[in-house]
Amino acid sequence: MSKLVTIAAVQMVAEADLIKSTLEEHGLEVYLADDNLIAMDWLLSNAVGGVKVQVAAKDAEAAREIVEQIQKRKPNDAPPVVFDCQDCGQRLEFPGLRRGGVETCPRCGSYVDVPE
Ligand SMILES: [Zn+2]
Structure with missing residues (x-):
């Protein structure tokens, strides 16, 4: 298994899920770290630095670009x-x-x- 790198850290599990599903649509494999912990108690989100979105090192550059696009068109x-x-x-x-x-x-x- 190739090395994972964290390409984004977000406060809300929902936002991490959105990023994950969008990256998956682009054919990337995505892993979330600390999402279960934060889903249980979102106050912990600050303490652990948010939900980490991780991809294989070789996909990091492509993934970062996609995340940038997502964050540009935040629903809010x-x-x-x-x-x-x-x-x-x-x-x-x-x-x-x-x-x-x-x-x-x-x-x-x-x-x-x-x-x-
Ligand atoms: Zn009505």
Whole structure:
């Protein structure tokens, strides 16, 4: 087995999972370190330096480039989508990455189509 190098360390397990699945789509083998520990107690994340995303040394350069692309388009940067529920008229707000998806209205429980 080739040597693993850490190409990113992130605070949230969800973010590490996103990076992992994206890298896997590019055909890279990805390992997470300390993710189980942090999933149990995310306060530990700071203490251990976050979830480490690791790849084989030969893939490190490609992986770093992909991670850079992911971090450039963080979902948090997308402006939120605001619209009214078609059933109860409640003003709803969802994160930008939910665009074009289906969500549940927290007030009346109806499914709502999030506009593009
Ligand atoms: Zn509603």
